[in-house]
Amino acid sequence: MITAQGLHKRYGAKVAVDDLSFEVRPGMVTGFLGPNGAGKSTTMRLMLDLDNGSGQTLFDGRRFGTIRHPMREIGAVLEAKAFHPTRTARNHLRMLAAGSGIPATRADEVLEFVGLADVKRKKPKSFSLGMAQRLGLAQALLGDPGTLILDEPANGLDPHGIHWLRDVLKSLAGQGRTIFVSSHLLSEMSLMADQLVVIGRGRMIYNGDVDGFVREFTQATVLVRTPHTTQLTTALGSLDGVTVEALPAAAAVAAATADPVDPAAVAALPAGSQPSGALRVAGTDAATVGEVAFHAGVLLHELTTQTASLETAFITATGASEEYVAHDLGPAPPPPQPPPAAGAETTGGAA
Amino acid sequence: MTDALRFEWVRLRTLRSTYWLIGLGLLVTAGVAFIIAFATRNDPLDATNVAAVLTGGAEFATFIPVFMAIIGIFATGHEYRHGTIQPTLTAIPQRSRLLLAKIIMTSLVAVVVVALSLVINLVIGLIFWGEVPSFDAPLDEVVPGYFLLVVLYTILGLALAQLFRGVPSALVVLLVTPLLVEGLISGLSLVPALDWLQPALKFLPFSAGARLLATEPYEPNGGPEFDYLDRWASGGVFAVFVAIILAVAWMLFKKRDA
Numbered sequence: 001m002i003t004a005q006g007l008h009k010r011y012g013a014k015v016a017v018d019d020l021s022f023e024v025r026p027g028m029v030t031g032f033l034g035p036n037g038a039g040k041s042t043t044m045r046l047m048l049d050l051d052n053g054s055g056q057t058l059f060d061g062r063r064f065g066t067i068r069h070p071m072r073e074i075g076a077v078l079e080a081k082a083f084h085p086t087r088t089a090r091n092h093l094r095m096l097a098a099g100s101g102i103p104a105t106r107a108d109e110v111l112e113f114v115g116l117a118d119v120k121r122k123k124p125k126s127f128s129l130g131m132a133q134r135l136g137l138a139q140a141l142l143g144d145p146g147t148l149i150l151d152e153p154a155n156g157l158d159p160h161g162i163h164w165l166r167d168v169l170k171s172l173a174g175q176g177r178t179i180f181v182s183s184h185l186l187s188e189m190s191l192m193a194d195q196l197v198v199i200g201r202g203r204m205i206y207n208g209d210v211d212g213f214v215r216e217f218t219q220a221t222v223l224v225r226t227p228h229t230t231q232l233t234t235a236l237g238s239l240d241g242v243t244v245e246a247l248p249a250a251a252a253v254a255a256a257t258a259d260p261v262d263p264a265a266v267a268a269l270p271a272g273s274q275p276s277g278a279l280r281v282a283g284t285d286a287a288t289v290g291e292v293a294f295h296a297g298v299l300l301h302e303l304t305t306q307t308a309s310l311e312t313a314f315i316t317a318t319g320a321s322e323e324y325v326a327h328d329l330g331p332a333p334p335p336p337q338p339p340p341a342a343g344a345e346t347t348g349g350a351a
Numbered sequence: 352m353t354d355a356l357r358f359e360w361v362r363l364r365t366l367r368s369t370y371w372l373i374g375l376g377l378l379v380t381a382g383v384a385f386i387i388a389f390a391t392r393n394d395p396l397d398a399t400n401v402a403a404v405l406t407g408g409a410e411f412a413t414f415i416p417v418f419m420a421i422i423g424i425f426a427t428g429h430e431y432r433h434g435t436i437q438p439t440l441t442a443i444p445q446r447s448r449l450l451l452a453k454i455i456m457t458s459l460v461a462v463v464v465v466a467l468s469l470v471i472n473l474v475i476g477l478i479f480w481g482e483v484p485s486f487d488a489p490l491d492e493v494v495p496g497y498f499l500l501v502v503l504y505t506i507l508g509l510a511l512a513q514l515f516r517g518v519p520s521a522l523v524v525l526l527v528t529p530l531l532v533e534g535l536i537s538g539l540s541l542v543p544a545l546d547w548l549q550p551a552l553k554f555l556p557f558s559a560g561a562r563l564l565a566t567e568p569y570e571p572n573g574g575p576e577f578d579y580l581d582r583w584a585s586g587g588v589f590a591v592f593v594a595i596i597l598a599v600a601w602m603l604f605k606k607r608d609a
Contacts, residue, residue: 045608045609048440048441048444049440049444050437050440050441050608050609051608051609052606052607052608064444065444065445067444069354070441070442070444071441071442074441076441077438078437079434079437081433081434082433082434082435082437082438083433083434083435083438084366084429084433084435085433086366086367087365087366088365091361091365092365094361094365095358095361095362095365096358096438096439096442098354098357098358098360098361099354099355099357099358099361099439099442099443100354100358100442100443101354139438
């Protein structure tokens with residue numbers, strides 16, 4: 001169990017970590033998420049007493065610096081290539097083992113485990129990022145610790161490696177260990193983590209389980225396709241807290257199929273005699289929309305619940321707190337011919 | 352503490368530069384010893400020649416002191432250059448203990464290297480001398496002085512690299528200060544208007560440190576006219592210089608982010 005209380009760090013006037021408190025529980029993988037520059041690494045450095053700041057982190061009730069052989073209890077890797085380029089992988093681990101009272105033979109065991117046995121006597125300066133990450137994991141596992149703290153361990157791994165890492169971390173958590181893993185990629189975390197700590201600009205955005213994160217930061221919406229959009233919009237407007245958005249036909253296809261817009265699909269979609277328009281309804285569920293439509297005598301062509309992906313939730317949650325904001329490409333040059341007007345409002349007007 | 356010492360021992364042992372620097376230092380000083388012993392083979396055996404052979408000319412060409420200082424620089428500088436300070440501190444989070452282990456282990460290596468070099472150079476000398484020289488004054492002070500000088504250089508290198516948290520700046524200070532800065536100050540003191548600098552020359556740390564190996568009193572020979580403090584006081588000047596750098600480096604290491 002890791003308990004972080006009031007972690008705070010500033011560089012001059014800039015606050016890097018702003019009063020973060022959270023718990024990392026044993027037996028599960030806790031993902032530590034945030035955009036680049038959110039303060040994830042600084043937080044981890046504070047937890048390990050590498051950086052000076054305020055607040056404290058307790059590992060089963062003890063500060064890191066007071067643990068006699070910390071490597072035997074906490075395996076931490078903050079940088080992928082933290083080794084001397086000409087000291088072999090094996091010697092690198094043997095050196096750390098010597099400093100922690102761990103038998104030297106353990107270095108061979110963990111190198112075998114992470115799949116680096118063949119290159120253990122090679123100089124690691126030629127290691128790829130993926131191999132360096134594996135050496136990092138070997139280093140973290142050297143003391144067979146009950147707690148793992150890993151900063152972006154999947155960075156640079158190939159898909160096979162990521163899959164392997166995920167399985168390893170999940171099974172280590174299954175053995176009752178405490179696993180705290182950072183990433184800026186939500187897709188990675190969603191497959192690995194049970195709990196999330198999400199930060200942006202050093203501040204806590206969310207702390208809880210993965211499903212809760214999606215619930216809190218995404219709104220499930222209902223996609224409705226009907227030839228009578230105006231009538232349905234009016235009927236739904238009488239409900240509290242419900243918002244209705246008319247979708248242009250092309251966007252409606254994209255929303256429904258999750259594919260890039262295909263003009264053929266747009267053309268083919270209106271199956272009935274009347275072209276149907278699409279509405280996105282937020283603030284209620286599909287059953288209620290169906291009921292309202294039924295009572296209003298509105299014909300429906302489609303009624304679908306749409307759940308935003310974890311990725312969308314992440315962008316919603318951290319969008320305002322991105323540290324380094326890149327700009328989109330400028331507006332696309334105007335097309336040679338104006339596209340045919342295909343707005344849902346204009347085509348779907350009925351009643 | 353034993354764990355930190357074992358860590359440091361494996362760190363030193365698994366670095367190729369350790370072997371290169373020690374090997375090169377022993378070889379070069381043996382070469383210098385050979386040249387001096389050969390050139391003076393028909394001269395009467397005096398303390399100056401014996402000291403020059405035993406130390407491989409360390410009074411004027413500080414090979415082993417500088418090479419051991421580089422080993423000291425690598426002890427702390429590599430941690431920052433290659434980012435290993437993070438795994439190191441997660442293994443041994445007690446920073447003073449870590450730094451002390453580095454000082455003890457590199458100093459021990461320095462002592463062993465000096466002893467080895469003295470033995471090699473003595474054997475080379477004996478080939479030409481045909482008799483064991485007497486280790487009376489000043490050799491009874493030069494030999495321990497040589498040990499002290501090399502240990503101080505080693506600690507200085509380690510402290511400089513810890514202070515600058517890297518290898519290159521520590522190397523520059525180590526090599527440039529004795530050559531250029533101290534040379535410049537000595538040179539300036541020869542300008543009549545600046546001769547008030549001369550009494551301060553005995554406090555130039557590297558020059559003072561070299562007096563640990565002196566077999567004769569300082570002769571100006573056209574250079575600045577002043578008197579050094581005696582051997583051990585001059586060594587003390589160098590030791591204080593090293594201690595100040597080490598104290599600042601140590602304090603900052605405790606205080607700063609790793």
